[in-house]
Amino acid sequence: MGNFTKWLGAGLGFTLGGPIGSIIGFAVGSFVDGFSKDDILKEFQENQSGRTSGNTQSGDFEISLLILASVVIKADGKIDQRELNFVRSQFVGMYGKERANHAFKLFSGIIKKEVSAHQVCVQIRQHMPHASRLQLIHFLFGIAKSDQFVSDSEVEEIKKIAGYLNINQYDYESIKAMFYDESDSAYKILEITKKSSDDELKKAYRKMVKKYHPDKLQDLGPEHIKGAKEKFLQIQNAYEKIKKERNI
Numbered sequence: 001m002g003n004f005t006k007w008l009g010a011g012l013g014f015t016l017g018g019p020i021g022s023i024i025g026f027a028v029g030s031f032v033d034g035f036s037k038d039d040i041l042k043e044f045q046e047n048q049s050g051r052t053s054g055n056t057q058s059g060d061f062e063i064s065l066l067i068l069a070s071v072v073i074k075a076d077g078k079i080d081q082r083e084l085n086f087v088r089s090q091f092v093g094m095y096g097k098e099r100a101n102h103a104f105k106l107f108s109g110i111i112k113k114e115v116s117a118h119q120v121c122v123q124i125r126q127h128m129p130h131a132s133r134l135q136l137i138h139f140l141f142g143i144a145k146s147d148q149f150v151s152d153s154e155v156e157e158i159k160k161i162a163g164y165l166n167i168n169q170y171d172y173e174s175i176k177a178m179f180y181d182e183s184d185s186a187y188k189i190l191e192i193t194k195k196s197s198d199d200e201l202k203k204a205y206r207k208m209v210k211k212y213h214p215d216k217l218q219d220l221g222p223e224h225i226k227g228a229k230e231k232f233l234q235i236q237n238a239y240e241k242i243k244k245e246r247n248i
């Protein structure tokens with residue numbers, strides 16, 4: 001149990017409090033008798049040097065991801081094993097097997113609890129920068145798509161979460177388009193239309209490169225840069241596709 005509390009307490013900041021902290025307490029209590037939030041706080045305090053509790057830590061992103069993933073997975077009224085496998089594989093890819101095992105153990109408790117997405121998102125948006133919130137939405141679409149079928153209820157849930165996180169409609173549609181191969185997907189990714197001029201295309205591309213540059217997630221650690229690079233590559237691919245279409 002020591003390794004689990006060390007993982008949990010060492011990586012957290014703002015998620016120790018508020019509604020997210022309550023969910024963590026419930027999740028851990030669902031599989032560990034006699035475990036309290038004080039155990040996490042003790043580990044947190046031992047690892048607190050050089051930071052404040054209000055800062056976003058890598059673990060804060062990790063916990064936020066697990067909680068919002070549980071909301072999306074349950075949106076269609078069933079828990080699909082392929083979606084669970086996707087979450088696990090993504091966590092193994094980002095954090096390594098040991099840390100991913102800890103995360104998935106916690107996830108097994110989180111998914112048992114009814115979660116208020118609105119309350120959780122209010123806490124997240126108060127502490128997490130815009131680039132990190134965009135990354136959350138990108139990950140949630142990946143989960144929804146992992147069973148090869150995105151239900152209307154899943155899309156609606158992700159759209160609500162995006163709204164709660166203060167992500168505007170253009171950013172939401174841009175990320176959504178990264179997961180749908182439609183005739184205008186490249187334009188939606190760059191947040192323009194087929195009527196946009198070549199100059200508007202170039203301007204939109206520069207704006208999107210700045211918005212989605214992987215450097216914006218440096219504070220979360222190298223494990224999150226891979227996902228950021230995937231988004232960045234899709235921005236570049238969309239731009240190249242439209243340029244080829246227009247013979248630019």
